[in-house]
Structures are given as C-alpha cells and as structure tokens.
Amino acid sequence: MKAVLVYSGGLDSTVLLYRMLGEGHVVLALSVDYGQRHRRELDCARAIALECGARHEVADLSALARLLPGNSLTDRAVAVPHGPYTEATMKSTIVPNRNMILLSVAAAWAIAERADCVAYAAHGGDHAVYPDCREGFARALDGAIRLADWHSVSLHRPFVGLEKSDLVRMGAEWRVPFERTWSCYEGGAHHCGRCGTCVERREAFLRANVSDPTVYAPDAPSPALEQNADHGKESPC
Amino acid sequence: MKAVLVYSGGLDSTVLLYRMLGEGHVVLALSVDYGQRHRRELDCARAIALECGARHEVADLSALARLLPGNSLTDRAVAVPHGPYTEATMKSTIVPNRNMILLSVAAAWAIAERADCVAYAAHGGDHAVYPDCREGFARALDGAIRLADWHSVSLHRPFVGLEKSDLVRMGAEWRVPFERTWSCYEGGAHHCGRCGTCVERREAFLRANVSDPTVYAPDAPSPALEQNADHGKESPC
8 A cells, every 4th residue: 555644743643654664555754834833743753754764745834824823733822731631721722624734735645646545643532622533524524535536545544443542552562662753732852741632642651551751841740650561563664 | 604715816716706795795815825837826816805805815835836746837847738728738737636725724714714614616617627626526525624623614616507608707797807817827927828728718708708808918829709798787896
C-alpha cells in the first residue's frame, strides 16, 4: 500500500508511522503548519520521518490562523487550558474544520502521487467535543474524498476503536521513540505535564503499563508509578 | 442569510456576488491563493469586493503549489492550453482536489463567523473532466461539511442546472461589471482570447446575446458578431 500519512509528530501518528513502515507500506508523511502556536511538533515530525527514511513534507497553511482566531492552538491571545480536560476548556482548542482542511490537502497530495489512501491516527479516545472527530463526519468525508478524483483515494483509519493506551502498547511493540514525539500544547523545552494533552499522554502510559520516557518540565505534577511493559516487534527505523 | 462566498474574481462568482448582495444577503468573500500562475484574478476579486463593500479575505495557500505540480494552473513548466478545450488539454488544468481544499477553508471561515452557508458558483457548464465538479462529489462534501462542527454549515450552489450563458444573462440584469472580472488562464494585460476559459467566456456572451465588454489581446481571434441584451435589475454596488 502507498499512503499519505497525516503526520503531526505526536504520539498517535508516530505509532501509525512506525506500524505502517514496519508492515512494509510506502508512507509519504505530511505535516501541516496551520499556524499552531509553536513549532515543536513540526520539528519532531521532521526529525523522526528523516530517521525513518520516510519522505516528509510540511504544507504551510499558516496564513489560515488569521482567518480562524479564538482558539488556543492558533491564537496566542487565548490561553492553553491546564489540567484534565473539561468540555469548556477543550472547546478552546477547537480549530474550525481543521480535520477537513488537513485531510483535503493530504488527499490532494495522495491524488498527485497516485497513493492508495490517506492514513490518519484517529482513535476512540478522541473526544466527542471535537465535532470533526465523529464517526459520521469521517464516513461522509471518506465518501467525498473517494469521489474527488478519477484516481480514487480512501481514508484509512486503522486506530478507530482503540484507546490511546492501546496505541502506547502498540508503539512499544514497534519500538517507537516516544521521547522524541511531541504532544504538549505549550512550546517549552519539555512537555509541561499540565495541559490537557500532556495529562492524557501520561494517563495513556499508565493505563498501558508502559514506562513513559517523556521528559516533563521540573514543575510538572509528580508522575504516578509506572511499570515497564514487554517489547516485541523490531523497530522499522 | 450570511454566507461565505468562494470568490475567484472570475465571471461566475462575480455574478453570484452581485446577486447575493442584491438580494440582501451578508456576503463574506473568500479568495484562495493556491499558487495560481498569475495574480490577475486575485487583484480583480479584491477590487470588485471593495467596491461592493463586501468583506474580502485572501487565504494564502500558495505553498501547496510545490506539493501539487504537473498542472498548468500552478506549474509554470506546464503550458496553458489554447483553443477550445479537449479532454486532454482540460486535464492539464486539473489541480488535484482543489475544490475540496477551497471549500474546506471556506467552511472553516463560515464556522468561525457563524455564517449559514458556503456559497459557490458551480454550474452546469462545469466540465465532467473535472471530477470535483460532479454532483455526487458536491453532495458527499455537503454531507461532510454539515457534520464538521456543532454550528452546521451547508453548501449553497444556486447555479447548478444553469449554463454559463445563463450566468451572463443574469449578470447583465444585476449590472455586473463584466469587464473588471478575470477569466483568462494567462496573466497578460488583457484576456488572451485563446485559452480554453477565454473561448468559453466569449461563447457564453454570444449565446446569452449580451454584449461582451471584455478587452481581449490584439492578437486574439476576431470575435463573432454580438448583440446587446436588455438590462434590468439595479446593481447592488
């Protein structure tokens, strides 16, 4: 299979990158600069893709941030929420129609490269407050993408039905360098350990019973006890 | 109604702009710089929207041109086809998944602005060689856009079922300044009169029996006899 992978440099999409490469697929990794408030994710994406030998491109859509203010991911006037997510704080992280924009650009590249599909790491832990993470949305968009060109491309979402802790377990099997992936909404030297996505990342390692190699900021809350899990498959990188 | 209008500065979308403003709708005009080989359309769009008092934004997606080479609209290495379209020459003008990219960005802005819909000037004269002009594609994408946010936005395509000559007739009624719109794929001082879209523009005026005020290049083929049509409604601008 030849796939364009929507690749953020975060934990979820890096697990998918390693799994697809490990299974022998050709992966074109696409990161999208949508004007996110820091570049850490993009830097991580570039470095990991390079090490894996996967072709990597960054689509610069940063000019869109001006059109889409009012969310904490692209608007520096809006604070990044700390602590476990609530519906209200999570809503501040919604970039309008972000998934359709990312996936339509990925589909364009897939059509241009005659790839079979656009892969992305949507999973069961994606919160219902994000309307464009809903199953109905993904199915409708898949239908549109299949009709977008004579060379038909589909959406590939192998992690639907899995939780983030399942991805951590899978990533450990594929020897994903978790410590080099970036989840934190803040752009500090280390993961802050406080924002909603850091909290979820830590919880996922705990639930998966996999040691969390992430370096957190010195003032992050103390991590709970973690245990090592078995490591199995050979890393593709 | 409050609408984000996908606004190229060309004939079709300018007719829709005038009609929607004339009918009293609030129109946010969105042009997309997708790396097209010249800026004439964008300049026309900006000037016409300004004169109409419609808010106008240009979404700069020009970085995508590098990802999507091999077509004459974004790749200067590919020649613009001249003469009436054939399937082969038309295919050289296909930008992969262009419509989904444009419409997903327009939908994002519509969601951010709490608009009711995304309007665009797709019409019956759009050629079947463009896969993303097909009715099935538009319906599927409409379904996805409606699910993309809790604030539901739909696609508004009032010109489906009309021919380009119908739009010329309608534009004449709304006193559209046709001479200020830009269709030509080339970026010369005047419309070249030779490329596929110029040929179709001229034909539409002829069929509509509306005088064509477009200034064509001195070496353009001689236009056929044109006649004036009645002008009716008051221009909204």
